[in-house]
Amino acid sequence: MIRPAASVHHRACNLCEAICGLEITVEDGRVTGIKGDPADPFSRGHVCPKAVALMDIQDDPDRLRGPVRREGSAWIPIGWDEAIELVATRLAEIHTRHGADAIASYQGNPNVHHLGLMTHSGPFLGLLKTRNRFSATSVDQLPHQLVCFWMYGHQLLVPVPDIDNTAHMLMLGANPMASNGSMWTVPGVGKRLEDLNGRGGRLVVVDPCRTETARIADEHHFIRPGSDAAFLCALLHTIFEEGLEKPGRLAPVLEGLDAVREAMRPFAPEAVARATGIEATTIRRLARDFAAAPQATCYGRLGVSVQRHGTLCQWAIQLLNLVTGNLDQVGGSLVTRPAVDILAGSKPGSHGRWTSRVRGLPETHGELPVAVLAEEMLTPGSGQVKAFIVLAGNPVLSTPNGTQLEQALGSLEFMVALDLAINETTRFADVILPSTTALERDHYDLIFNVLAVRNVARYSPATLPKPEGALHDWEILARLTKALAEKLGQEPKPMLTPRAMIDAGLQRGPHGSTSPRKLTLKQLEDHPHGLDLGPLEPSFPERLMTEDRRIRCAPPQLLEALAEAQVELLAEAPADQLLLIGRRHLRSNNSWMHNFDRLLRGRDRSALLAHPDDLARLGITPGEKAKVTSRSGEVFINVEATEDLMPGVVSLPHGWGHHRPGTRMEVASQHAGVSANDLTDDRAVDPVSGNAALNGVVVNIGKPT
Numbered sequence: 001m002i003r004p005a006a007s008v009h010h011r012a013c014n015l016c017e018a019i020c021g022l023e024i025t026v027e028d029g030r031v032t033g034i035k036g037d038p039a040d041p042f043s044r045g046h047v048c049p050k051a052v053a054l055m056d057i058q059d060d061p062d063r064l065r066g067p068v069r070r071e072g073s074a075w076i077p078i079g080w081d082e083a084i085e086l087v088a089t090r091l092a093e094i095h096t097r098h099g100a101d102a103i104a105s106y107q108g109n110p111n112v113h114h115l116g117l118m119t120h121s122g123p124f125l126g127l128l129k130t131r132n133r134f135s136a137t138s139v140d141q142l143p144h145q146l147v148c149f150w151m152y153g154h155q156l157l158v159p160v161p162d163i164d165n166t167a168h169m170l171m172l173g174a175n176p177m178a179s180n181g182s183m184w185t186v187p188g189v190g191k192r193l194e195d196l197n198g199r200g201g202r203l204v205v206v207d208p209c210r211t212e213t214a215r216i217a218d219e220h221h222f223i224r225p226g227s228d229a230a231f232l233c234a235l236l237h238t239i240f241e242e243g244l245e246k247p248g249r250l251a252p253v254l255e256g257l258d259a260v261r262e263a264m265r266p267f268a269p270e271a272v273a274r275a276t277g278i279e280a281t282t283i284r285r286l287a288r289d290f291a292a293a294p295q296a297t298c299y300g301r302l303g304v305s306v307q308r309h310g311t312l313c314q315w316a317i318q319l320l321n322l323v324t325g326n327l328d329q330v331g332g333s334l335v336t337r338p339a340v341d342i343l344a345g346s347k348p349g350s351h352g353r354w355t356s357r358v359r360g361l362p363e364t365h366g367e368l369p370v371a372v373l374a375e376e377m378l379t380p381g382s383g384q385v386k387a388f389i390v391l392a393g394n395p396v397l398s399t400p401n402g403t404q405l406e407q408a409l410g411s412l413e414f415m416v417a418l419d420l421a422i423n424e425t426t427r428f429a430d431v432i433l434p435s436t437t438a439l440e441r442d443h444y445d446l447i448f449n450v451l452a453v454r455n456v457a458r459y460s461p462a463t464l465p466k467p468e469g470a471l472h473d474w475e476i477l478a479r480l481t482k483a484l485a486e487k488l489g490q491e492p493k494p495m496l497t498p499r500a501m502i503d504a505g506l507q508r509g510p511h512g513s514t515s516p517r518k519l520t521l522k523q524l525e526d527h528p529h530g531l532d533l534g535p536l537e538p539s540f541p542e543r544l545m546t547e548d549r550r551i552r553c554a555p556p557q558l559l560e561a562l563a564e565a566q567v568e569l570l571a572e573a574p575a576d577q578l579l580l581i582g583r584r585h586l587r588s589n590n591s592w593m594h595n596f597d598r599l600l601r602g603r604d605r606s607a608l609l610a611h612p613d614d615l616a617r618l619g620i621t622p623g624e625k626a627k628v629t630s631r632s633g634e635v636f637i638n639v640e641a642t643e644d645l646m647p648g649v650v651s652l653p654h655g656w657g658h659h660r661p662g663t664r665m666e667v668a669s670q671h672a673g674v675s676a677n678d679l680t681d682d683r684a685v686d687p688v689s690g691n692a693a694l695n696g697v698v699v700n701i702g703k704p705t
């Protein structure tokens with residue numbers, strides 16, 4: 001047999017924030033191999049098991065390959081012209097009849113991993129002028145962005161831990177050994193943490209779970225979920241009280257530090273020990289260790305953002321870096337100089353320009369917190385949401401109180417989804433518009449280069465040709481924009497292709513036409529493994545984006561929120577309370593990579609984990625099914641015992657619950673699991689940002705009778 005000639009292609013993986021370089025073998029039009037690209041200067045060959053699943057996404061028999069329209073429970077294939085016309089007509093009609101706010105949108109996680117959705121969803125959604133815009137941001141990193149907007153003047157001016165040069169890393173609520181880093185693009189984080197250890201550095205992890213990352217740390221401390229703000233304030237308190245403060249070079253541009261010092265006064269380690277579950281002497285030592293390290297960086301991620309006091313946590317983390325002189329320092333936390341500087345051309349941010357109709361939660365950066373999405377659909381009255389656009393998202397599994405959202409989606413007049421799958425959310429759509437896959441399109445990381453531990457740039461050409469009749473997401477959006485604009489009597493702005501935008505962006509950027517490097521798209525294409533543009537370097541105050549280039553240490557909203565939260569933060573944990581938190585697994589990705597056997601091998605990963613003492617107290621036998629209830633709902637799930645959890649804490653991964661009728665994901669439905677978000681509470685939000693508090697949910701466990 002003659003084997004068809006194989007070709008080898010290089011591209012960046014778009015599945016998670018690590019943006020690893022891949023080497024992909026294609027034979028006879030099919031992908032036959034995917035491995036790490038050793039020549040990628042940034043990821044240096046690192047890869048994880050999900051990368052190989054890019055070929056499963058490609059070959060998934062359940063994947064939609066053309067637009068479909070729903071009639072009852074049947075899906076009818078339709079042509080693109082008909083699909084675009086249908087969607088534009090229905091949206092325009094609802095817009096005219098019920099007003100702009102009657103159309104809501106949700107942009108899911110893959111939007112930020114997808115060039116065409118990044119460039120083309122804004123103009124489309126902008127036509128609607130709806131206040132009901134939502135995204136995964138408000139079940140995720142909203143607190144980071146709000147804090148950076150308030151302190152540094154731009155929501156994306158986010159300092160990242162300089163892991164390769166630090167001597168001491170304090171990490172809260174993050175498990176990069178499973179998640180590969182977040183708001184922190186750090187491919188091969190395991191190797192980088194090993195190197196930290198090798199040069200005598202220290203990793204301290206604070207997490208209610210002894211995670212994969214905690215296991216390789218020098219120190220791990222359990223913390224009661226939701227109490228991190230108290231812990232972080234106690235670190236700051238100690239630093240101020242013991243005179244360990246040394247803001248250094250940035251001291252002249254710090255504004256409001258006295259107010260911060262005053263605000264931290266009530267949070268003595270001795271006052272927060274019971275609330276956090278960490279002894280006062282330990283807290284004091286951790287503060288001293290951090291302050292004494294020659295370079296240190298504090299990083300807090302999902303576990304401290306997606307909880308009751310997420311914004312206070314992110315504020316305290318910035319302050320800790322800042323008062324110890326580690327902000328904008330090599331080995332501390334630094335901002336990038338991305339080759340396409342999306343900060344330069346974008347709005348710095350906003351907060352509270354409007355509030356949600358029913359509950360009055362504030363807008364941030366043009367979006368409302370997704371925790372109010374269902375109630376905006378279910379509550380009658382002027383401005384009620386009647387139509388829904390979902391772009392690459394599965395909010396039924398990803399946002400709090402998923403069963404309530406299901407009920408809401410069932411009540412809509414019209415729904416359209418840009419997606420490849422008929423899943424828990426898109427099954428409610430009237431029309432689904434599936435695009436090409438990641439391997440069939442060009443890619444450039446607009447967001448993750450902004451959050452990377454080195455300044456890097458890489459342009460990935462499509463690996464596979466675009467199939468006959470298929471459209472890229474950006475083409476679908478461009479066609480929808482044109483059709484809808486006509487119907488709404490608006491003039492659509494001319495749009496460049498994503499590729500042309502990157503070329504222009506590179507030339508305008510800091511390494512572009514006015515710099516010695518004169519970076520162009522052509523140059524990037526000549527470097528198929530990506531370009532390293534150098535390490536992160538101090539750039540404050542010049543790079544600050546506040547009007548006066550000063551750092552606002554004490555945004556009034558945060559001072560006020562801390563004062564209001566004080567009693568709650570200092571309160572002792574109620575006895576026998578069980579708090580639910582989430583967890584991630586290396587072989588899973590949010591809600592949408594459960595349809596591939598390759599990633600599901602091994603033992604069941606969807607069990608509820610609990611501490612053996614809690615199970616003994618409740619009379620639950622490990623290995624058996626239990627009933628877990630919360631204010632929002634109940635699930636029945638196998639329970640496993642583990643001493644890796646702090647007593648009083650139970651954990652479930654999110655993104656499961658594939659048993660729902662009407663989906664078309666054969667393999668996933670056989671590994672259904674339950675959805676953690678059938679237990680999380682849409683009413684539980686961070687009071688400052690409205691970010692959902694998906695961690696620290698009060699639950700009860702009982703026998704499944």
Ligand SMILES: Nc1nc2c(c(=O)[nH]1)N[C@H]1C(S)=C(S)[C@@H](COP(=O)(O)OP(=O)(O)OC[C@H]3O[C@@H](n4cnc5c(=O)[nH]c(N)nc54)[C@H](O)[C@@H]3O)O[C@H]1N2
Pocket residue numbers: 107108109110114135136139140302306391392393394395397398399418419420421423434435436437438473582583589590591592653654655676677680694
């Ligand atoms: N309880 C709990 N809930 C959580 C979290 C948690 O830790 N705990 N984490 C939260 C976080 S951080 C996030 S980011 C959200 C994520 O939740 P979502 O924003 O809902 O995103 P995903 O679950 O990744 O769903 C992605 C969808 O995009 C589709 N898709 C994939 N590729 C493409 C493409 O190329 N084009 C199009 N058009 N569609 C595509 C997939 O089929 C899938 O339907 O979940 C949040 N929910």
Ligand SMILES: Nc1nc2c(c(=O)[nH]1)N[C@H]1C(S)=C(S)[C@@H](COP(=O)(O)OP(=O)(O)OC[C@H]3O[C@@H](n4cnc5c(=O)[nH]c(N)nc54)[C@H](O)[C@@H]3O)O[C@H]1N2
Pocket residue numbers: 016017109140172173174175176178179180181182206207208209211223224225226227228301302303304307581582583584585586587588589590695696
């Ligand atoms: N394999 C894999 N990789 C992923 C994803 C995935 O689903 N699978 N999702 C991607 C996405 S969208 C994101 S946003 C990132 C998230 O990346 P990470 O932020 O690293 O998220 P997790 O791995 O969920 O780790 C969160 C940690 O917070 C802890 N935690 C929960 N509650 C609290 C608390 O109150 N306090 C403290 N201190 N800790 C708490 C949990 O025990 C957990 O260890 O991962 C990305 N990468």
Ligand code: SF4
Pocket residue numbers: 013014015016017018019020046047048049050051180187
């Ligand atoms: S770590 Fe993330 S970017 Fe790297 S191969 Fe795995 S999924 Fe892809």
Ligand SMILES: [Mo]
Pocket residue numbers: 109136140
């Ligand atoms: Mo996320």
